[in-house]
Amino acid sequence: MFSCIVLLKRSYGTKLKLTTVFNENVRQMLLREEIKPRKHPGRFNIPIEPLPDDLINSIIISLKDVQLKSVMTNAPLLVNYMHSRHGPVEESEIREKTKQHTVELDKQFYKENMSPEQQVEFEKFIQNRVEKLIAQRTYNWKPINFNNEHVCHQYLLARIAPEYNVLKVIFNEIQKRDPNFAPESLFDFGSGVGTVTMNAQNFWGESLKEYYCVDTSQTMNDLAKLILQNGNPNNEKILPKGLFYRQFLPASPNMKFDLVVSAYSLFELPNIKSRFETLLNLWNKTKKYIVLVEMGTRAGYNLINEARDLILEISSHNNIRSHVFSPCSHEHPCPRYHADDTPCNFEVQYFTPKIGQQTVIKQELFSYLVIKKGKRTESDEQWPRIVRPVLVRSKHSICRMCTSSGKLQEIIFTASKHGKLPYWCARSSKWGDRLPIVINEKKEESE
Template sequence: MIRNRKVSVILRFSIRQYQSQSKFKVLGNEEVIQNVENNVYSARRHPGIVKQPTNALPDNVVKSIRNIIEDHPIKLLAQSATLLNRKLLGRLPPMEAEGVSELKSNIFEKVMSKEASKVAPDKLETDQFKQKVKDKVINMLKVHVYNWSPIVYDAYNSLVYLIGRSAPEYSVLVKIFTEIQLRDKDFKPRSLFDFGSGVGTVTWAANIFWKQNLFEYYNVDTSSFMNDLAQIILQGGRGSKQSNLKGVYYRQFMPSNNTTYDLVVSAYTLMELPSFQSRMEAVMNLWNKTERYLIIVELGTKAGFNIINEARDFVLQIKDERNRGHVFSPCPHDFACPKYMSSNYACNFEVNFINSSTSERMQLMKEQYSYVVLKKGARDERDERWPRAVKETLVRSKHSICRLCTANGSLDEVIFTASKHGKSTFHCARSTKWGDRLPVTLTTKSEEDN
C-alpha cells in the first residue's frame, strides 16, 4: 500500500510538469532496433548512453596533491573544504543595482505607510521617525538582498578549493568530454582555452581524451595563487620543475587578441562575476574565441542553472551567420528551455566520483551540475536530436516511465511497454539513465499530419 501511494504521488507530480504521452507517437530508431536485435550491442549499451566508470582523479594528480599538502594540517583543510562546498551550494549571483533600487523603493513605501499610521501627523518630519523608518528599511533589505561578495582565493583558500572541488569538477568535465568524443569522433582539438582555470581540472580531463592532439593550453584565472598551484600540480608537486605538458600558459586576465581555440571552457566561473553585464561580456568574449565548442558548467543548483540558461539564450540570440551556433548538449533543440519556463526546478544532472586526494580511503560521492555545450555553426541535418532523460527513469513491472526533453522544445513523459513500443525500444527505455539520450523520435499528431 505504501509503495502504491508513493508511485501515485510521483505520477501526480510528473503530470503537473510533463505533457501527457497521448499527445504524440513514439518511433524507435530503426538502426538502433536492428543493432539490438542482431546483437551488435545490447539495449543496455545503446548509443544514447554515456557509459563511464565512477571517476577518480588521475594517479599523477593525486600524487602531486598529497605532495603539496603533506606539510599542512590535513584535518583542518578537510573541514575548510566542507565549509567551502556548503557556501558554494548556497551561493547566488549578485542582485543587479536596478533591482536593489526598485526593491528598496517598494520596501520604503510599505514601511512608511505602516509606521505613519502609528504616530501623529506632526511626528512624521522628525529626525527620530525618519531614522526609525531608515533602520527598518535597511533591516528588511538585509533579509531580501543576497549579500554577494567575491571569494578571494589566496594561498590557503586555493588549497582548500583543491581539496574540496577538484575531484567533483574533474568528474563532471570527464562526463561532458566523453559525450563529445562519442558523438563527434572527428573532433581532435589542437588548442584549449580555460576561463577561470582554477587548479587545472579542465586540463586534466582534456588530456584523458585529446592529449596527443592538444598543443596549446591557455589558462586564465584572476588568482595568481591558483595559477601557481595548477602549475605545481602539473610538475608533480613541490620540488619538481619539469612539467609533463608543453604549451601550457597561465594568465590573470582575458587576452585582448583575436586568437581562437578549438575548445573553450568556463567551468564554475560565471557565478563569481559581479553582474549580469560582466557575465554576458565574458560569454561574448568566450564565444568569439570559440572555433568549435564552448562548454559552460555551474553547480546544479537553481542559481547555477539560471546562469547557464541566460548564457545559453544569449548565444542563441546571435544571428550573425559567421558567428551563430546551436546547442550540442544537453538540449536536443534551440528553443527556450521548457524546464526554466514551466517549473522552479533546475535542469541538472548527476555524476558519481571518488575523492581520495587527502587519504588512501576511498569516498564515493555524488555531484549535481548544470551545463551547456554550444557548437559553432548551424545544426547538421544528420543530427539525430534524440530526446534526453532529465530525470531518472522510473522502472516498474512491465512498463517504464521516461521524463524527456524533446526536439520540439517540450518536456514529455512517455510510459514505455513492450507491447506498444516493441521489445527493443522498451528495453532501451528501461536502460536509459538520468542524462542519457533515448534513441526515439516523438511525433505529435499535427506533425504527423503535416
C-alpha cells in the same frame, strides 16, 4: 510539468497522441548483435572510477607542507557555502526593494502634523529602517577569496573529484558524438585546480598544442601548475607543451580557440553586466565548442540558462550559425525555466580522493551547456534527452525527457506497445542519456 500520460485530452475535443519512431540504424545494429541495448549510441554514462593514482600522489606531494587536518575540517564548510549560493543581487533590484520598503513604512505613520525638524528626523528614521530591511532580506553575495592559500587547498581537496568527473562526462559525450573533433587549442576561463586541462589531455592530448588557462588568482594558478608537475616545481619538462597561465582575459580579439570552457566560474562575477561581457568575450574566442558548467542548484541552473539565452540571441542577431549540442536537442526556450520549479541538472558519481580520509562514493549535481558553432548536421536527429532517473517497473519503464520541440514529455515504454528493442533501450538508459527515438505528436478527435 511533465505530461503524465501518452494521450492528453484537450478542452476543444481533441487528443494529443505521442508516438515514437525507433532509429533504424540502431535497430539494425541491435538485430545484428553488434551492440547490446545497454550500450546503445545514446548512452553517455561512464564507469565510476577513483581519481588516477598519479594525480592523487601529485596532490599529496603538493600538499606535503600543509596542515591537512585543518584543511579537511574546513573543506566541507566551503562546499556547503558553494551549494547554498545565490547569484549577486543587481543594483536595480536593490533600488526597487528600497522604494517598496520606503512606501510601505511611510504608510504606517501619520506625519501630517510634524514640524519640519520632526520630518527630517522621520526621514532619517525611515531610511535607517529600510537599510536594515534590505540587509536582512537581500542575499549578501561575495566572491570566494581564492588568493587565500588555505581556501585554495580546501577547494582542491573538496572539489577536484566531482569537477574532474563532471568534465569527464561532458568531454566523453563530445568525443563520442563528434569523433572527428581534434582540437588544437583550449581556452579555460576560471581554470582553478586544472581539471579542464587534465581531462582535455586525456581526451585530445595528441592534437592539443595550446592550453590557455586564465584564473584571477595567482595562488590557484601556482597550485594547478604544481599538481601538473607532480608536486615538483622544478619539473617543467612534464608540463604539456603550449601551457600558459594568465590572470586576465587576453586583450587581443583575434585569439580564437577550438574549445572554450568555463567551469564553475560564472558565480564569481559580480553582476549581470560582467557576466554578459565575459560570455560575449568567450563566445567571440570560440572556433568550435563552448562548454559552460555550474553547480546543479537552482541558482547554478539560472546562470547556465541565462548564458544559453544570451549566446543564442547573439548568434541570431549576428547571423552566426550555431546550435545547442548538449544537453538540449533544441534552441527553444528551456521548458523548465518557466514551467517547472526543478532545475535542469544531471548527476555524476565520484570517489572522494583518498587523502587524509577513507574514500567513499558521493553524487554531484551539475548544470551545463555545450554550444557548437556551425549548422546542425542532417545526421543529428535531435534525440530526446532523459532529464530525470528512469523509473524501472514491472514490465514497463517511465522515461521523462526533453524533446526536440522544446517540451518536457513522459513516455511509459512497454515491450508490447513500443517493441522489445526500444523497450530494453529505454530500460537500460540512465539520467542524462539520449534515447535513439523521434517523438511525434498527432492530434486526434475525441469521441
